[in-house]
Amino acid sequence: MSSRPTLTRRTALKATAGAAALASGLATPFVARAATDLTFTLPWLAEGSNLIAYVARSKGFWAKNGLNVTVSRGFGSTPAAEAIGAGKFDFGMSVATSGIEIAAKGLPLVQLATTGYDATMCIAVLEDSPIRTPKDLEGKTIASVVTSGDYPFRPIFLKRAGVDESKIKPVLVDPKVRERLLLDKKVDALSGFAISMAPILYAAGQKPRFMLYSKYDLPLYHNCLMTQPARLAKDPGQCEAMVDGLVEAMKFTLLDPQAAQDIFFKEVPEMAMVQQAKERLWVGLGIWMYQAMYAPARTNGLGYGDPKDYATMIDLVMQNIATDPKDKKPELDAILTNRFTGKLKLSDAEWAKAESAVTEFKAVLS
Missing domain, CATH: 3.40.190.10 (Periplasmic binding protein-like II)
Structure with a gap:
């Protein structure tokens, strides 16, 4: 007696429909299964x-x-x-x-x-900072974490914002102290993600301002x-x-x-x-x-x-x-x-x- 399963017309049609759905890229319904x-x-x-x-x-x-x-x-x-x-x-x-x-x-x-x-990659300054535009960053110190996901995109943001990067004073720091340096005004600005920096700065009683990379045609x-x-x-x-x-x-x-x-x-x-x-x-x-x-x-x-x-x-x-x-x-x-x-x-x-x-x-x- 053959052990091969019997292929009925109904199962053949179901198989064909399933293959067509996969080939067309349609979402396949999730079938209930054990956890x-x-x-x-x-x-x-x-x-x-x-x-x-x-x-x-x-x-x-x-x-x-x-x-x-x-x-x-x-x-x-x-x-x-x-x-x-x-x-x-x-x-x-x-x-x-x-x-x-x-x-x-x-x-x-x-x-x-x-x-x-919007990953909110940005340059952050304190609310009372005299830095109002990216151009104002020239001659100022910016603390950055070199391993942060925003760091590779900082140069193209500065270029599109009309900033001469050679006039910025970079300070490479550990992420554990980045926000503290701005709060203590030991640096003028930070680069990073607003969504991560803002909670720390807000909790310290500051309402920072952010210059978002996304505003310069950088959909990140x-x-x-x-x-x-x-x-x-x-x-x-x-x-x-x-x-x-x-x-x-x-x-x-x-x-x-x-x-x-x-x-x-x-x-x-x-x-x-x-x-x-x-x-x-x-x-x-x-x-x-x-x-x-x-x-x-x-x-x-x-x-x-x-x-x-x-x-x-x-x-x-x-x-x-x-x-x-x-x-x-x-x-x-x-x-x-x-x-x-x-x-x-x-x-x-x-x-x-x-x-x-x-x-x-x-x-x-x-």
Whole structure:
């Protein structure tokens, strides 16, 4: 008796339809399965800018599709992207340019969903600083962390802003003391990410001003959900479930930031022991919320990444970071997919509600 299964007309049609869906790039429905344990890395410490990962886990947005996700802190966007590409984590978040950089250096990465549209790379000054425009930075001291993801893009920002970089006095520092140097007025300015520096400066009683690189035609996206292309090819349903859970957490957070903060401190109780923890969390979350509401999400749905912006980011990475002759420019279709994004949208009333909660941060990103 043959052990080969009988191929009925119904199963043949289902198989043909499934193959056609894969070939056309359509999202495949996630099939319920036994709980799957997955690992997930943040780009940095647990904070307001990556709080959505804890919301996705705590609210069961991943669990309802059979995913048991362990969330771990990161040690910088580039190390996080490298760890994801190397398969040390199943999924994770990192700023888009770090993912592109790692892909250019040969580690396979694909970005499944965008959680923010401005990494907030910038030059920061105190509110009472006489520095009002980028040109005013000439002759001044700027403290920078050379390993920070913003650092390679500082020269092109200065050039586009009409600043003579040779007239700036650079001070390379450890990230642990960067903000303290500005608060003590031992330097005139800082370079870095506003979304990370602002919580520290606000908690110290300062309301800094930021000169954003993005205002000079530098679309440098914030955190994106990433995995390995092999995982996407092998289990697109799992990738879709990860995207669905994360964007659902985005919507929840945008509409109820207070509940999201309560979840964060429940999920990461040790963070409540940080000095002025609630204020620091709110500042980082508020800035994240504001830049998560940019046009790509409003027009195309949560998680959508604009291919034109990605094409620009790829060029910027190849011109400013991936300059080794061995580095290879990633193909746009290989580094970015919107296959699973755009399904979840906010109404005009919901966008207005989200905006009203973070109006105090509009000036930070203007």
